[in-house]
Amino acid sequence: GAVVSQHPSWVICKSGTSVKIECRSLDFQATTMFWYRQFPKQSLMLMATSNEGSKATYEQGVEKDKFLINHASLTLSTLTVTSAHPEDSSFYICSAISTRDRGEKEAFFGQGTRLTVV
Amino acid sequence: LAKTTQPISMDSYEGQEVNITCSHNNIATNDYITWYQQFPSQGPRFIIQGYKTKVTNEVASLFIPADRKSSTLSLPRVSLSDTAVYYCLVAGGYQKVTFGIGTKLQVIP
Numbered sequence: 001g002a003v004v005s006q007h008p009s010w011v012i013c014k015s016g017t018s019v020k021i022e023c024r025s026l027d028f029q030a031t032t033m034f035w036y037r038q039f040p041k042q043s044l045m046l047m048a049t050s051n052e053g054s055k056a057t058y059e060q061g062v063e064k065d066k067f068l069i070n071h072a073s074l075t076l077s078t079l080t081v082t083s084a085h086p087e088d089s090s091f092y093i094c095s096a097i098s099t100r101d102r103g104e105k106e107a108f109f110g111q112g113t114r115l116t117v118v
Numbered sequence: 119l120a121k122t123t124q125p126i127s128m129d130s131y132e133g134q135e136v137n138i139t140c141s142h143n144n145i146a147t148n149d150y151i152t153w154y155q156q157f158p159s160q161g162p163r164f165i166i167q168g169y170k171t172k173v174t175n176e177v178a179s180l181f182i183p184a185d186r187k188s189s190t191l192s193l194p195r196v197s198l199s200d201t202a203v204y205y206c207l208v209a210g211g212y213q214k215v216t217f218g219i220g221t222k223l224q225v226i227p
Contacts, residue, residue, distance in 0.1 A: 006161070034215055043205070044162070044217040093161045095215065106152065107207070107215050109161035 002028045002098040006110030013084055013117055021079045021113045023094030029074035030096035034107070035067075038091040050077040084117040091115075122206045122218040129224045136193045138221050140206030143187045148210035151182060151189045156203045156220070165204070166191065193223075201225045 003026040013019050023033055031052045036044040048069055049057040056069035066088075068080040077096075081088055095109045123141040130136045142151070150169055154162035166173055168180040168189070179192040193200060205220040 004161075036217075043219050046214070046216050049214060091159065095161075097215075105150070105209070106164060106167060107209075108164070109154075112159065112161045114159060 002026075002096075002106070002108045004094065004096050004108045004110045006094055006113050008113060009111060010114040011116070013115070015085055015117055016083055018080055018082045019084055019115060021081075021092055021094075021115075023077045023079070023096070023110050025075045025096040025098070025108070028096070028098045030077075030098065031074060033071060033077040033094055033096045035069060035077075035079050036093045036095070038093060038112075044093060047079075052077075081115065084115070086117045089115055089117045122208055124204075124206055124218060124221045126219060127222040127224065129226055130196055131226050132197055133195050136196050136200075136223060137190050138193075138204055138206075138223070139188055139190045140218075141188045142206070142208045145186050145208050146210055149208045150210065151180070151186075152207045152209070153178070153180065153189075153191045154205045154207065156205065162205060196223075196225050198225050198227060 005024045007022045033050040035047045037047050038044045046059050047062045050069045050071040052071045052074050058064045066082055071077040091112050091114055093112045095107045097105055099105055152167040153165040155165050156162040166178045166180045168182050170182050173180045181190040203220040203222050205217050209215050
């Protein structure tokens with residue numbers, strides 16, 4: 001099946017610094033990728049939809065200037081958490097949409113990135 | 119977007135069959151039903167996908183009635199390693215993929 005790779009798997013950063021998370025579709029092209037945030041014992045919350053070659057679409061309540069998304073190629077989307085604060089500590093997950101053999105679409109997920117801001 | 123409703127949690131003994139039902143009353147004609155499994159600190163993993171009737175693969179079965187307003191994921195003979203959160207997703211064009219709360223399955227020895 002299709003593979004989505006996220007990097008890094010975990011990161012610890014100081015408050016006020018910025019952190020970049022990469023999401024790559026390894027064996028397929030993805031014009032659309034999604035970024036989620038998941039707090040402990042909660043479901044995945046959609047943050048934004050990343051569209052290749054255009055601006056990302058952010059969900060209500062998500063600050064676009066704080067969570068910068070760049071989808072510069074068909075296989076790579078990046079999420080940059082700017083001026084990170086402890087409350088940004090969370091598990092960030094990306095997904096990319098692939099089309100299966102019979103035309104059904106399927107969302108493939110990265111392994112997630114654990115961000116801890118100290 | 120079709121909203122989904124699942125039980126928050128379920129317990130099962132090892133070796134038993136587990137059925138998790140998801141309600142999606144507002145499912146659209148072009149929507150598929152997909153189930154994912156998530157372990158702690160990992161991304162969701164695809165289990166099975168279907169449109170109608172019954173679908174079976176090496177790990178699960180998916181039952182979808184004719185009106186498609188619900189679906190049931192069936193896990194045969196669960197083991198401790200099946201303890202996870204299971205999400206039911208309903209999406210068509212995948213312009214936007216949102217998650218419900220999911221069902222936390224606890225398998226008991």
